[in-house]
Amino acid sequence: MILPAPPSPILLLDLVAEHAALQPALNEALQEVLTAAAFIQGPAVGQFAAELGEYLGGPHVIPCANGTDALTLALMSLRLPVGAEIIIPAFTYVATLEAAALLGLRPVLVDVRHDTFNIDPAAVEAALTPRTGAIIAVHLFGQCADLEALRTISTRHGVALIEDNAQAIGANFQFAGGETAFAGAVGEVGTTSFFPSKNLGGLGDGGALITRAPARAALLRQLANHGQSQKYHHQYIGLNSRLDTLQAALLRVKLRQLPANTAARQAVAARYDAALAAVPGIAIPARDPRSSHVFHQYTIQVEGPGRRDELQLFLRKCGVPTMIYYPLPVHAQPAYAYLGYRAGQFPVAEALCGAVLSLPIHPLLTTEQADYISASIQSFSE
Template identity: 45%
Template sequence: MPDYKMDKIQMVDLKGQYLKIKPEIDNALLKAVEDAAYINGPQVKQFTESLKSFNKVAAAITCANGTDALQIAMMGLGFKPGDEVIVPAFTYIATVEVIALLGLIPKFIDIREDTFELDYTQLEALISDKTVGVVPVHLFGQCSNMEAVLAVAKEYKIAVIEDTAQAMGAQYIYGDGTTAFAGTIGDIGTTSFFPSKNLGCFGDGGALLTQNVELGEKVQIIANHGQRKKYYHETIGVNSRLDNIQAAILDVKLRYLNHYSESRQKVAEKYDESFKDLTELIIPNRAKYSTHVFNQYTCKVKNGKRDKLKAYLHEKGIPTMVYYPVPVHLQEAYLVYGYKKGDYPVAERMCDEVISLPIHTEMKIEVQEFIIENIINFFNKDGK
């Protein structure tokens, strides 16, 4: 087996992905520069229409990043300081950060061990007369159980904001077999175009998706300084725009999104087959109600061996990541809300067990086999 170096094995191979479509990307970039319409230019308009068409939504609104998208969504829904928003204790900090920034109150909910999504069986019990919304996070590339979430949300008349930053292109599968893209099912969906996402640009970028035309118009205005017409501000807004150059890149890459998802799924299938007999390494669960686009390939390591496995693979030149080492309710910045260790036991346990392996669209078979061989060796010999 080859002796790989750390710089040869990557969690995500963005350069390799670029080189495969280099002429298209370069031409799109050159056109954007030549047009010299750097803010809200033709490329932004084109990509917005492409995004709307791909996801089959009534409105798509681009913005500066995925965190802004979440904040704009909550502003558009009219959430006010003191309102409560239910959010998983196991998620990236941005999901909760915007709640705090807007003066809202995060009401944490534990997650399901199998899919890492919020535990929808606990949702109803958390709703109070101050609850205005819930944020199901489609973590690692797979949709949450939206029918379960929507049933409770509809009964209690609370809004549903889908955090789709890691699941662009995933499809939710309804009980009757029909499908809808992640981010298009609740009141509004948000996503990120951070470079390592399934649909990523060469900097920061984000978007909102909704089937509600009126809400779409409202968040569009909010994202543009609260103005519909230049210099006439009808509401409090923010300055959050996707720049023309990033839009040009994204419009090209959107054409390849389904192919990217298929490539990641093939890598995941090989990992699954290779690790299925390892009792201490639990491969990702596939929910019956969602496809999985594998923004991350996240396993669980049992018997306290996660950190040993991580160190072992590092020595072999194999990078790994832990998404996430600390649950949100125990982060120093959020202790002010009064939560403590033991409040969300599944989320806390997952922080000690999860590990994400390299997965990307350009994964070479010999590299993946090297990763697989070393992981099997760890559990069969070195990790004993």
């Protein structure tokens, strides 16, 4: 197949165009903050927290400085002893381990499901010990982990469930009893990130914690503000982790666009599905029928040794950018060698690191661009 020139230009994420469509509202929000000059803990912070909580079905939302701080604060709120074990998926971004390690807690890695990329509940159950303090479920690439099984394990063993929801804001999960809940609002604490590339991204760093427990919410607010509930009266050792008023104001604008942007991502994913489902050597993202998928990433698996890297190079020559999340499993990172894991211990995670490839997906990707990307992959596989 001879491909035409690519529709110009194809980007992994087009924040310039996305923000251009919102520019008047963003300018207005910026001007309001500049005029009020309440740059720390201004009214927009509380307004954004309330609006995001309403969007997620009513939990408490506690804004903070970034997603890694959110994970750290979530673990701090559990008041675990030094050395307590935190069960974490072996296929994840390093921040999930980092938060635990910085607090003197011990990351305990378990393998993931090869189809959904998410933590394997059977592996979680096998890893539980009397020292287990928490389970962190990462809702990777935009789809919920098996919250049914994980909540059951958490409840049965009295171990806290924390949800790393940085990539799945707005996804929901249908439980067997008919209950539907948003990702991040099921466990003891949910965390999220507003890094600019996220589905709900700020114009800088930002994060938030999510909980349905009022007492937990009050504690998290203290921990994120130097451990104080009243100025200069510090009940706990905390962090200086606050979402800037300006970021909150801008995120309020972008939150209003989130449902439409999610629908646009899902439409692109459906177009990829239709074009790539039957392509030899390519596995499209699996769907858990109990979970919606908000497609922070559209991640395929490429079968065969070295074929993923060959496809990535081929697509680059076709003018199609791609990304590998993640090329090296966390247990192989030098910083975490002290955990004592060895090659081959997490075969699914290790195989995924050699097979996954994320394609461009964002709300403004055109049908022509999506079709060109799919045609390029079909051409590679012929």
